[in-house]
Amino acid sequence: MKAILTRNIWAPAAVLLASALCAAPAAAQTERTGKEVVDAQCSKCHLEGKGGAPKIGDRDAWVQRLKKGLDATVREAIRGHGGMPARGDKADLTDREVRNAILYMYYPGNAPK
Numbered sequence: 001m002k003a004i005l006t007r008n009i010w011a012p013a014a015v016l017l018a019s020a021l022c023a024a025p026a027a028a029q030t031e032r033t034g035k036e037v038v039d040a041q042c043s044k045c046h047l048e049g050k051g052g053a054p055k056i057g058d059r060d061a062w063v064q065r066l067k068k069g070l071d072a073t074v075r076e077a078i079r080g081h082g083g084m085p086a087r088g089d090k091a092d093l094t095d096r097e098v099r100n101a102i103l104y105m106y107y108p109g110n111a112p113k
């Protein structure tokens with residue numbers, strides 16, 4: 001009797017705990033930081049300013065781009081813009097990762113991690 005009671009109480013808690021433990025690291029691993037995305041992809045053009053790409057950390061150049069608003073700039077980067085390929089030519093980037101990458105290129109010292 002006692003054993004059954006104990007199991008009934010703890011079984012749902014164990015399931016909840018197990019799913020929480022499994023979900024947390026998976027989410028942390030899939031989102032790449034702005035720096036990771038830029039180092040892996042955007043720097044191919046944005047480091048040297050290839051094709052007129054605003055350079056990483058060149059705040060004057062980025063301010064001109066960001067005048068239309070961060071959201072609009074993120075949308076342009078997702079859609080593609082002149083010589084800038086859609087999602088920087090890395091189709092698996094999430095919208096948030098593109099946004100983080102743009103913030104990092106605007107101000108590498110102070111981008112959200």
Ligand code: HEC
Pocket residue numbers: 037038041042043044045046050051052053054065072073074076077081082083084085087088089090093098101102
């Ligand atoms: C193949 C080269 C290339 C790669 C790779 C690349 N860019 Fe660009 N990017 C450009 C060029 C060229 C421009 C300037 C385009 C223009 O204004 O006509 C640009 C412009 C931009 C702009 C400004 C758009 C605007 O609205 O003015 C953003 C934002 C941007 N890139 C973000 C990124 C991000 C984020 C990545 C990485 C995920 C990335 N780019 C990767 C070439 C590249």
